[in-house]
């Protein structure tokens with residue numbers, strides 16, 4: 001059983017939800033739409049980390065940076081249509097959109113179905129603190145929907161709706177364990193590095209993945225906590241993924257995209273697996 005905790009400020013209990021299936025359901029395909037592909041500083045005008053995944057049976061966000069609600073509305077994705085939010089690590093450009101999402105779900109889209117928010121240990125406290133800093137009292141008010149928080153343990157599969165999520169510990173100081181995520185659904189594997197410097201564990205993350213979405217903050221500069229394109233390319237042959245797309249792009253690599261030989265994510269870009 002997954003370690004599952006309900007925040008003290010939320011009603012609880014997950015339940016099976018009715019979904020209106022869209023195109024991917026009919027085809028058995030998974031839709032991946034990049035909502036935010038930038039770094040924490042909005043380099044290149046790109047929005048912060050957020051990926052929308054539609055399995056046909058459920059819809060989730062992979063990371064929810066502070067700008068995610070803006071990105072969702074640009075793409076016509078309502079907060080009520082999201083079943084789960086999966087968080088790689090507790091930095092604002094990866095989970096800072098959650099307070100806005102929850103308030104929108106309550107006040108604007110008037111959500112009534114349960115929401116799952118899964119992430120590393122410390123998730124519940126950090127979300128509660130963020131809500132109280134941004135909108136005092138907002139974490140304690142009664143809502144018309146429940147939130148089931150899941151603090152995922154590293155190296156243990158978490159069952160979330162129709163997805164199996166496997167968190168792998170990476171190297172990225174964020175005040176809580178940082179994860180890369182391997183998401184299995186419908187026979188497909190979507191892997192995501194989150195933010196991390198190079199670690200051999202990324203080979204585990206990418207192995208056999210239909211898609212590996214990997215951060216590439218710099219072009220060649222090596223810094224702690226993040227990957228560069230050069231480092232990623234030096235290890236490319238070790239990554240057993242079928243497809244690799246880079247994201248979380250900073251100013252430095254954005255100025256050198258002409259030299260990049262990998263697929264590069266763009267805000268609003270959609271692909272079908």
Ligand SMILES: [Zn+2]
Nearest residue numbers: 091172174195
């Ligand atoms: Zn980070």
Ligand SMILES: [Zn+2]
Nearest residue numbers: 040091093195
């Ligand atoms: Zn980041």
